[in-house]
Amino acid sequence: xxxxxxxxxxxxxxxxxxxxxxxxxxxxxELIEAQTVCPGxxxxxxSGDLSAVKAAVDAASTQYEDQLIDNFVLGNPHESIFPxxxxxxxxxxxxxxxxxxxxxxxxxxxxxDAAAKTAIVDLIEVRVAKxxxxxxxxxxxxEVSAVTASIEKAKAVAGERGMYxxxxxxxxxxAKVIESIL
Numbered sequence: 001x002x003x004x005x006x007x008x009x010x011x012x013x014x015x016x017x018x019x020x021x022x023x024x025x026x027x028x029x030e031l032i033e034a035q036t037v038c039p040g041x042x043x044x045x046x047s048g049d050l051s052a053v054k055a056a057v058d059a060a061s062t063q064y065e066d067q068l069i070d071n072f073v074l075g076n077p078h079e080s081i082f083p084x085x086x087x088x089x090x091x092x093x094x095x096x097x098x099x100x101x102x103x104x105x106x107x108x109x110x111x112x113d114a115a116a117k118t119a120i121v122d123l124i125e126v127r128v129a130k131x132x133x134x135x136x137x138x139x140x141x142x143e144v145s146a147v148t149a150s151i152e153k154a155k156a157v158a159g160e161r162g163m164y165x166x167x168x169x170x171x172x173x174x175a176k177v178i179e180s181i182l
Contacts, residue, residue, distance in 0.1 A: 004047065072107075
């Protein structure tokens with residue numbers, strides 16, 4: 001059995017809560033996060049066995065398709081996704097800083113997973129639509145070449161979904177900037 005993460009994003013809170021309920025009743029999954037995000041959308045993130053996560057996401061997405069914005073299921077997500085989502089990543093040193101922003105909530109997690117699997121980088125934070133009017137962003141660190149390659153891969157992944165907004169890589173960011181994000 002492999003570990004997986006899945007997410008649904010709905011246009012309304014009422015449908016989102018109902019769909020989240022349907023997901024946890026469909027399969028044995030853990031509800032990691034479920035909440036209203038700007039601008040009044042609703043997200044639910046689950047984890048568990050790949051087949052259980054897929055069944056739960058598919059059930060909620062199919063049943064409430066008219067209100068669905070997006071969804072995904074990631075099998076074998078990079079281990080740094082969870083601490084970055086929770087804001088609990090332990091980062092000692094920032095050599096280069098990569099920033100990527102998306103128009104929606106779900107594509108940032110898929111992009112962050114791709115970035116983390118592309119090169120040796122650390123996910124600092126994956127902010128999912130909180131205080132961002134529905135947009136999301138991720139912060140990564142590592143050597144300049146690794147961060148650049150990871151951001152390019154994440155940019156391509158978010159672009160495939162039509163949700164890429166902006167990105168940048170800062171080589172050796174100033175200590176004041178680092179202090180403000182850690």
